[in-house]
Amino acid sequence: NAGVMQNPRHLVRRRGQEARLRCSPMKGHSHVYWYRQLPEEGLKFMVYLQKENIIDESGMPKERFSAEFPKEGPSILRIQQVVRGDSAAYFCASSPETGVNEQFFGPGTRLTVL
Amino acid sequence: DAKTTQPPSMDCAEGRAANLPCNHSTISGNEYVYWYRQIHSQGPQYIIHGLKNNETNEMASLIITEDRKSSTLILPHATLRDTAVYYCIVTGWGKLQFGAGTQVVVTP
Numbered sequence: 001n002a003g004v005m006q007n008p009r010h011l012v013r014r015r016g017q018e019a020r021l022r023c024s025p026m027k028g029h030s031h032v033y034w035y036r037q038l039p040e041e042g043l044k045f046m047v048y049l050q051k052e053n054i055i056d057e058s059g060m061p062k063e064r065f066s067a068e069f070p071k072e073g074p075s076i077l078r079i080q081q082v083v084r085g086d087s088a089a090y091f092c093a094s095s096p097e098t099g100v101n102e103q104f105f106g107p108g109t110r111l112t113v114l
Numbered sequence: 115d116a117k118t119t120q121p122p123s124m125d126c127a128e129g130r131a132a133n134l135p136c137n138h139s140t141i142s143g144n145e146y147v148y149w150y151r152q153i154h155s156q157g158p159q160y161i162i163h164g165l166k167n168n169e170t171n172e173m174a175s176l177i178i179t180e181d182r183k184s185s186t187l188i189l190p191h192a193t194l195r196d197t198a199v200y201y202c203i204v205t206g207w208g209k210l211q212f213g214a215g216t217q218v219v220v221t222p
Binding site: 004033035042043044045048055056058059089091093100101102103104105106107108 | 146148152157158159163205206207208209210211214215
């Protein structure tokens with residue numbers, strides 16, 4: 001059973017461009033979470049999604065950031081008009097429908113904004 | 115979710131047990147204690163969780179006090195590969211709120 005997959009692993013964008021980060025959860029997992037880790041800082045929750053639904057987006061910046069988890073395909077975290085402060089590691093996690101909050105994390109996408 | 119307090123760092127000799135404390139005095143009745151770790155810049159890794167009974171798995175043991183206001187994660191035989199930041203998180207369901215954690219350095 002493959003783990004959580006994220007791509008790309010490294011992404012370089014210039015200020016003002018768009019960044020799209022993809023996350024394929026583990027097989028059978030219907031819950032996806034996105035977290036961000038700024039340089040030298042801790043992990044911060046961004047958004048929690050179930051298939052086609054956003055359950056909790058309390059950690060998402062109000063502008064430029066959006067997330068989706070369609071019925072088919074990976075979850076996408078989209079950052080429009082990136083700024084230097086968006087440079088960070090973005091981690092995706094998934095969990096099964098068991099009632100236990102055991103989240104399996106992917107390797108992360110390192111976003112660098114020039 | 116309840117807040118947790120952990121020491122910022124601790125050292126442990128290879129082969130010895132590492133005991134990582136965590137205070138969570140405001141834990142509520144339906145919240146679990148979870149432990150995760152992050153090795154260098156990798157994605158966090160689930161270790162163990164518990165509600166009120168002590169738990170053990172292949173990675174670690176979790177001791178929760180009777181009043182549930184604190185807990186201890188025990189790595190029974192620390193190896194160099196256990197060097198990581200360890201996070202104690204109290205939560206029910208949904209988002210994980212990571213604090214600063216405890217930086218554990220295992221030395222030869």
